[in-house]
Amino acid sequence: MTTASPGGPRWLTDEEQSVWRAYLHATTLMEDHLDRQLQRDAGMPHVYYGLLVNLSQAPRRRKRMTDLAKDAKITRSRLSHAVARLEKNGWVRREDCPSDKRGQNAVLTDEGYDMLARSAPGHVEAVRQAMFARLSPQQVQSLGEIMQVIATGLQPEDMDADLPWLR
Amino acid sequence: MTTASPGGPRWLTDEEQSVWRAYLHATTLMEDHLDRQLQRDAGMPHVYYGLLVNLSQAPRRRKRMTDLAKDAKITRSRLSHAVARLEKNGWVRREDCPSDKRGQNAVLTDEGYDMLARSAPGHVEAVRQAMFARLSPQQVQSLGEIMQVIATGLQPEDMDADLPWLR
DNA sequence: TCTATCTAGTTAAACTTTCAAGAAAAGGTC
DNA sequence: GACCTTTTCTTGAAAGTTTAACTAGATAGA
Structure with missing residues (x-):
């Protein structure tokens, strides 16, 4: 089943x-793992935690809704609901x-910042144990390059910039 | 911020x-991409599609609920809801x-099989374009090894088998 | 057998995400 | 200014997921 018939659908190799x-x-295992870890230790799903981290690194710990949604790769609608909950x-x-x-x-409050400071070490440790503790330096580097390539290929923004046939 | 203070929390390197x-x-971009592709072309989210694929490859196209849940890495509860919808x-x-x-x-019906046969080529193509078309053969091999390591480390089942310090 | 315990699967309720629609302000064009 | 389009954000409903509780049947031990 490795080779496709010419003209027929192309399948993946074994x-x-x-x-x-x-x-x-x-x-999927990784996402489940981190969702549980954060639900247990910080009382929220991974995506929400990512929003707080994002805000914590922004100047004056605040960001326009649209920018935050864009940076976190979620829809504005989803962000509205999420911020309502975090509020x-x-x-x-x-x-x-x-x-x-x-x-x-959206502004990260002092309470939010404290919560983050408390739960960050545990979360970092979970990430390390699940990923970096098991990979060689070469594998880490390789993974970074691969993920970069995939992400770039899926970027929705400014497709025009790379579509010469539309110019 | 690359090096941690001894005794303090260990952070990740840059x-x-x-x-x-x-x-x-x-x-996240990949999952969003495939969810949309399948919602559009097959009328269901990626996880549900995975369940049908799983059934299609099982003997007699059927599987016990618990086994299917285990193989698809979802809870039995989630599977109950999913099967109700697919039914x-x-x-x-x-x-x-x-x-x-x-x-x-859970048994894959003929209608389910036909639907799969119709939508599989488009899905495979989406996967290829998003991932394999952009990676070198070395990168593909490397990615496989890396994901294998991560998955193994997160396997919930039979942790005892790999924990010598518990013996 | 009788009983306690475990397993398979479902269900209800709370929560999250998506989708479509809409209000309000901004930007451009005549 | 008047008009049209776009951008920003929110909302409500539908769909999907999680958690805990629950029923029914299997299993094991006294």
């Missing part, structure tokens, strides 16, 4: 199929954007 | 942080297990 299965397997927890608050009356800033 | 960001970025679509049906009166088999 090696590609095996790599694809390993990829799906590993990524209830007291970890984020909204403030009006001075320059654009449509705009909102 | 390279590890960058690799981790690339990993998160690429895997409504006519792609799967349940049948009582003859040997164990508690048991249920």
Whole structure:
């Protein structure tokens, strides 16, 4: 089943199929693992934690909703719901954007920052044990390059810039 | 910030942080991409599609619920909901297990099989374009090894078998 | 047998995500 | 300015997931 009939659908080689299965397997286990770890230790899913981390690294610990959504690779709708939830927890608050009356800033509160400071070490340790402790330096480097290539290929933004046939 | 103070929390090196960001970025983009592709072309999310594929490869195109859940790495509860939905679509049906009166088999119907046959080429093509078309043979091999290592490390089952210090 | 325990699968409720629709402000064009 | 389009963000409903509780049947031990 490795070679496709000419004109028919092209299937993956046996090696590609095996790599694809390993990829799906590993990524779902990883996401489950981190979701549980953070739900247990920080009371929120991984995506929400990522939002707080993102805010914590932004200037003045705040960011426009649209920018945050873009950086975190989620829809604005999803972000609206997420921020509403995090606001209830007291970890984020909204403030009006001075320059654009449509705009909102999501702001990481002190409580949010403290929570992050408390749970970060455990989360980093979980990531290390699940990934970096098991890979050689060469593998780490290789993984970085591979993920970079895949991400670049899937970037939705500014497709035009790479589509000469549309110019 | 690369080196940690002894006794304090160990952080990731700059390279590890960058690799981790690339990993998160690429895997979320990939999952979003495939979810949309399959929602559009097959009318279901990626996980549900994976269940049908799994059934299609099982002997007699059927599998015990618990086994299917284990193989697909999802909870039994999630599978119950998923099968209920796929049953409504006519792609799967349940049948009582003859040997164990508690048991249920999930069975891929002919309609389900046809649907799979129709949508598989497009899905394979999406996977190829997103991943294999962009990686060198060395990178594909490397990715396979890396994902294998990560998955093995996160395997929940039979941890005892690999824990000499518990013996 | 009788009983306790475990396993298979489902269900209800709470929560998260997606999708489509909509309000409000900004930007451009005449 | 008037008009049209775009951008920003929110909302409500539908779909999917999680957690804990629950039923029914299997299993093992006294």
